[in-house]
Amino acid sequence: MKVGLLGLGTVGGGTAQLLLEKKEHFEELLGAELELTLAADLDASQKESLGLDDRIFTQDASRIVGNPEIDIVVETIGGMKVAKDFMLEALSAGQQVVTANKALLATHGREIHATAKANQTSVAFEAAVGGGIPLIRSIREGLLANRIESCMGILNGTSNFILTRMTQDNAPFEEVLALAQKKGYAEQDPTFDVEGVDAAHKLAIITSLVTGDYPSLEDIHMEGISKITPLDIQFANEFGFTVKLLAIMKNKGQKVQARVHPALVPHDHVLASVDGAFNALHITGDWVGDVLLYGLGAGREATASAVVADVVDLARDLLVKSRGRVPALGLAKSRGEHLELAPMEETSCQYYFRFTAADEPGVLAKVSRILSEHNISIETVIQKGRRSEGSVPIVMMTHEAVEKDVSAALARINALPQITEPIMLMRKA
CATH class of the missing domain: 3.30.70.260 (ACT domain)
Structure with a gap:
């Protein structure tokens, strides 16, 4: 099984390192060799530190995308247009694709999954939501016997870190944001994290898995945490609540709610104790009841772990000559249409x-x-x-x-x- 990797940034570099370091382990799992054949990036600065020689490293992505000898293409370059073009070209050429690109899937998921279906290929995206937590596989496969009634989660580690420190230190938002940036939890422009955009991308993907249709990001209500003050956190505590930035999906049959905003979580609810940069998703199914998935939602190692799990899963399918074994959204008869959300x-x-x-x-x-x-x-x-x-x-x-x-x-x-x-x-x- 030959793998081509696009992008050697934080996640891509971790993926390359994991594929090389645990090569023998993956061969034991598969009963076949899983080979990182080519890894592409315009920046050659990480080539040596990752142990990539000139046979593997390339600055030419066209050697990977559309190459009939590459079975699985891993996209970790991020962004929109270039990543989308590469993914559509790979899928159209019959290659399997793995991605961690939540923003791209939340915005263009319908087109990407339709292209995969038309070409009998697959898009695996476990790393797009929840980093190393197996959220996608749990919803799409592990809980398939259930009608998912609600999902409520902490899906952005940066915001959760900030709210945790504001709570513990009685510190204002601006002070804790500066600390998060210093520690590397927050970008210099933290808007996507602190204003709920990142969590909304992930919620759009979760909602599509639950319903089989694609919500528009514009329809998901978004509020961030930048207006929260230590005073609000103190008052919330007096009422018996912890303040968290929550992504909430409620499946009410004819109407589906999807919203991201600061929320008061009762002290005795499991999500109230999810602190720091950790993520968690609380799922309620009609038969299984309540399920909690918890772990690191971002970072080099956790996200690379999910990417490689997808690579191995697709390789297993190819070894038994199966393509598209699990539908993109888990439903074989998914309409894949626009999902109209209940208004806020x-x-x-x-x-x-x-x-x-x-x-x-x-x-x-x-x-x-x-x-x-x-x-x-x-x-x-x-x-x-x-x-x-x-x-x-x-x-x-x-x-x-x-x-x-x-x-x-x-x-x-x-x-x-x-x-x-x-x-x-x-x-x-």
């Missing part, structure tokens, strides 16, 4: 509000009246002492309410002259 305004849950108000009589009464007029009832209220500038924080947990009503009520409350800062909102998981 229909979401129903409990809400956390933090109002910063002038220290005047009657403010709480005005706020409560507006909430009542929009069918929102208050479960608990905490009011702390006056700040130095004369304002007071008022924090509420509501009973279950509808997003549409909440949006309308908060728009009115924000317009009150006594409200001195934009209202902070979080939802209960």
Whole structure:
């Protein structure tokens, strides 16, 4: 079984190293040789450190893509257009493809999987969601006897690291973000991680596996963690919650919800204890009940582990002359069509509000009246002492309410002259 590798960055370099170091182990698993035949990258600086000689290393990707002697093409270059073009060309040429490119699959998954199906090839993408955690295989194969009712997870290690340190150190977002960048957990431009985009890419892939259809990223509600303050984390703790950035999918039959936002997780829920850069996905199936998958969601070793597992899996199929044994989304009769998600305004849950108000009589009464007029009832209220500038924080947990009503009520409350800062909102998981 001959493998061609595109890209020798963090994940690609780890994949090359793993394929070379454990070559004998993979031969024992397969009963056949698994050979890294060619590895391509425009940058030759890592060639020697990875142990790649001139027979393996190339700067010409065309020696791999479309080459009939290469059985499996591994794409780890990232990005969109070039990666997409290489993948489509490889699939059209009958090559099997492994990728860790979540953004590409979330955006162009329908076209990529359709090309694979038309050419009786396969796209394996375990490493695209959850790094080394076997999420894709678990949903697509391990839980296939179930109707998946919900998936709720921490799918971005950077945001989870930041929230963990904010909680433990009572430190502001900007300070902890700088620490995450120093440690290498966050990019210099951390937008994709801290604003929920990365988690939304992964949620789109999970949702497609559960439903058999492809949601548009534009339809997934996204909120990040940059507005969370230590004060919110403290109040959440008083109510009995831990703040996490969650990706949530709820499969309600005719309607499917998919959203990413900061959420209040009860202290006794398993996701509340997932700290640092770790990821976890809590799955509920109609027969299996609750399942938790947990581990490192990123990093050289964990992600390379998932990439190589896909390579071995596809090699096993080829050895028995099988192609497309497991459909891309796990459903042989998958329509592979656009999935229309339930609008965010229909979401129903409990809400956390933090109002910063002038220290005047009657403010709480005005706020409560507006909430009542929009069918929102208050479960608990905490009011702390006056700040130095004369304002007071008022924090509420509501009973279950509808997003549409909440949006309308908060728009009115924000317009009150006594409200001195934009209202902070979080939802209960």
